[in-house]
Amino acid sequence: NAGVTQTPKFRVLKTGQSMTLLCAQDMNHEYMYWYRQDPGMGLRLIHYSVGEGTTAKGEVPDGYNVSRLKKQNFLLGLESAAPSQTSVYFCASSHPGLADYNEQFFGPGTRLTVL
Amino acid sequence: GEDVEQSLFLSVREGDSSVINCTYTDSSSTYLYWYKQEPGAGLQLLTYIFSNMDMKQDQRLTVLLNKKDKHLSLRIADTQTGDSAIYFCAETAYSDYKLSFGAGTTVTVRA
Numbered sequence: 001n002a003g004v005t006q007t008p009k010f011r012v013l014k015t016g017q018s019m020t021l022l023c024a025q026d027m028n029h030e031y032m033y034w035y036r037q038d039p040g041m042g043l044r045l046i047h048y049s050v051g052e053g054t055t056a057k058g059e060v061p062d063g064y065n066v067s068r069l070k071k072q073n074f075l076l077g078l079e080s081a082a083p084s085q086t087s088v089y090f091c092a093s094s095h096p097g098l099a100d101y102n103e104q105f106f107g108p109g110t111r112l113t114v115l
Numbered sequence: 116g117e118d119v120e121q122s123l124f125l126s127v128r129e130g131d132s133s134v135i136n137c138t139y140t141d142s143s144s145t146y147l148y149w150y151k152q153e154p155g156a157g158l159q160l161l162t163y164i165f166s167n168m169d170m171k172q173d174q175r176l177t178v179l180l181n182k183k184d185k186h187l188s189l190r191i192a193d194t195q196t197g198d199s200a201i202y203f204c205a206e207t208a209y210s211d212y213k214l215s216f217g218a219g220t221t222v223t224v225r226a
Contacts, residue, residue, distance in 0.1 A: 042203060043214075045214075101148075102212050109155075
């Protein structure tokens with residue numbers, strides 16, 4: 001199993017450009033999450049999904065959109081990138097039915113720089 | 116999310132014990148976790164504790180939970196160079212599978 005994979009690993013954008021980050025998991029997990037990691041701030045939840053076709057806002061959703069058209073994929077879109085969106089983005093997945101403690105499995109991250 | 120706080124840096128000598136501390140504010144927390152992030156990688160679950168426990172031991176790792184003071188700690192015995200990483204404290208409430216993370220403690224192990 002590949003686990004959770006993210007594409008791309010690195011990206012540099014200019015202000016105003018758009019892009020989509022792709023997350024894929026092969027563990028048949030129901031829940032998927034997008035976080036951003038900034039120095040001194042830990043991980044903050046952007047959006048999450050509790051199943052195919054459903055999405056919900058997290059702590060910092062402004063400027064991002066998501067889609068979960070297939071159970072194994074969770075896409076994060078930036079319609080008009082801003083320098084404040086420079087960050088490392090992590091995708092995670094979990095399956096609450098597997099164990100009460102609901103371990104989240106993380107991808108390797110995408111480092112995004114917006115100039 | 117609710118606030119989770121931890122100190123940002125810890126330096127420890129190889130072979131000594133490391134203790135990383137965390138405080139949280141959500142009284143409805145049911146599970147508390149320690150995740151480890153190695154350089155350039157994603158987070159991996161290191162250990163967790165259910166809120167009705169006050170201690171959990173797993174090989175070199177000891178987790179202590181003081182629910183009254185909302186204080187969580189992770190002790191790593193016989194710290195090795197491979198333990199150099201960022202350690203995140205996180206919590207969740209039973210009805211909500213979202214995690215709230217602390218800012219992470221960077222542990223540096225020196226020879």
